[in-house]
Amino acid sequence: MFLLGGQKSSIIIAPWLMAVRTLKVTVVGAGGGIGQPLSLLIRRCPGIDELALHDLSDMKGIAADLSHVSQSGKVIAFTGDEELEPALTRADVVVVAAGMPRLPGMQRDHLMAANGCVAVKVATAVSKASPKALLAFITNPINMIVPTAAEVLKVHGTYDPRRLFGITTLDVVRSKKFIGDSMNISPDEVNIPVIGGHAGITILPLISQCQPGFKGGPKEVQELTHRIQEAGTEVVNAKAGRGSATLSMAYAGAHFVGSLLRGIGGQEGVIECAFVASELTDPPFFASPLELGKDGIKRYIPLPQMSDSEKEALEKLLPILRKNAEEGIQFAKNYLKEKSVSHIPAVLP
Numbered sequence: 452m453f454l455l456g457g458q459k460s461s462i463i464i465a466p467w468l469m470a471v472r473t474l475k476v477t478v479v480g481a482g483g484g485i486g487q488p489l490s491l492l493i494r495r496c497p498g499i500d501e502l503a504l505h506d507l508s509d510m511k512g513i514a515a516d517l518s519h520v521s522q523s524g525k526v527i528a529f530t531g532d533e534e535l536e537p538a539l540t541r542a543d544v545v546v547v548a549a550g551m552p553r554l555p556g557m558q559r560d561h562l563m564a565a566n567g568c569v570a571v572k573v574a575t576a577v578s579k580a581s582p583k584a585l586l587a588f589i590t591n592p593i594n595m596i597v598p599t600a601a602e603v604l605k606v607h608g609t610y611d612p613r614r615l616f617g618i619t620t621l622d623v624v625r626s627k628k629f630i631g632d633s634m635n636i637s638p639d640e641v642n643i644p645v646i647g648g649h650a651g652i653t654i655l656p657l658i659s660q661c662q663p664g665f666k667g668g669p670k671e672v673q674e675l676t677h678r679i680q681e682a683g684t685e686v687v688n689a690k691a692g693r694g695s696a697t698l699s700m701a702y703a704g705a706h707f708v709g710s711l712l713r714g715i716g717g718q719e720g721v722i723e724c725a726f727v728a729s730e731l732t733d734p735p736f737f738a739s740p741l742e743l744g745k746d747g748i749k750r751y752i753p754l755p756q757m758s759d760s761e762k763e764a765l766e767k768l769l770p771i772l773r774k775n776a777e778e779g780i781q782f783a784k785n786y787l788k789e790k791s792v793s794h795i796p797a798v799l800p
């Protein structure tokens with residue numbers, strides 16, 4: 452049920468989407484390590500009429516290159532802050548891969564000073580140009596970036612919690628791969644909910660709920676859990692100063708965008724884990740399995756059963772998420788105060 456939306460690796464090719472109305476997807480940060488392969492994979496989603504690529508660096512070359520891929524739909528380049536709103540205009544889905552990646556020795560939280568302003572800028576521009584878009588952030592630190600964006604959307608009067616996501620699909624992708632390898636089965640066969648957040652111990656794969664059932668003992672569960680929680684750092688260290696996961700993130704991000712599009716297209720039973728505004732636990736933002744629909748989140752799936760050790764791990768991560776949410780909201784308040792922005796009425800189309 453939690454298998455990457457329940458559609459076996461149909462990430463990208465979903466023939467029924469062909470029948471759906473035309474769609475615009477905007478990738479912000481499309482020139483980056485994630486942005487480029489993500490845009491390529493999104494290019495294979497049927498039904499996209501326009502793929503808008505935005506970055507601070509010139510996007511013309513990348514857009515020309517991607518426009519030669521034998522798929523229908525236009526690819527349009529947008530460059531610089533002044534072209535952000537045009538890039539977003541009438542977008543159905545906005546996916547944000549803009550911002551600094553980690554270097555060895557850094558925690559994701561250390562990126563907030565650099566990346567918080569990306570969340571503010573994009574949420575502000577979305578409020579003006581495409582307030583009904585589904586807005587999905589890849590940019591770290593996810594645990595703070597999503598609360599920051601929510602606060603900005605609130606100030607602009609365009610906040611709809613069903614439409615705002617932090618993409619945690621890479622945690623599910625990694626869980627499927629590591630557990631599949633350990634059970635000697637295809638990762639595609641593994642279904643597992645990953646809840647909490649997207650940093651260290653806030654990433655909580657519920658191995659007790661894995662389907663098919665995980666056969667290993669407590670030591671193996673502990674080791675796998677730790678590997679999933681630290682997988683991002685494994686890549687950061689292996690890249691030794693050249694950034695963090697890009698290709699696996701592009702794979703995960705394209706899958707998530709494909710699921711958002713399937714939801715918009717009215718497909719039933721599209722399930723994904725994502726970091727969203729939530730009342731399932733005490734912190735106001737939390738990652739859990741969600742059913743996606745035309746307007747984003749259609750249904751919060753109640754938290755699955757958990758083993759005693761998973762319940763303990765959940766209790767430990769909740770205060771971290773609560774603090775991260777407060778910090779993210781405060782970042783937005785401080786930023787907007789400096790720029791003297793308060794309660795701007797929304798300009799709805």
Ligand SMILES: NC(=O)c1ccc[n+]([C@@H]2O[C@H](COP(=O)([O-])OP(=O)(O)OC[C@H]3O[C@@H](n4cnc5c(N)ncnc54)[C@H](O)[C@@H]3O)[C@@H](O)[C@H]2O)c1
Pocket residue numbers: 479480481482483484485486505506507508548549550551552553562566569572588589590591592593618619620621622649694695696697700
């Ligand atoms: N959610 C996840 O699971 C996950 C996984 C991997 C990486 N990430 C995060 O994704 C982000 C991007 O990583 P990357 O490896 O692609 O970095 P990168 O440096 O290769 O690319 C980032 C791109 O964003 C662009 N950019 C920066 N500010 C911008 C702005 N205001 N508007 C438009 N474009 C802007 C840059 O020009 C660059 O092209 C990082 O914050 C990283 O931590 C998240």
Ligand SMILES: O=C(O)C[C@H](O)C(=O)O
Pocket residue numbers: 552553559591621649682683684686687695696
């Ligand atoms: O680890 C990082 O900084 C990037 C990303 O969050 C990941 O999990 O790979």
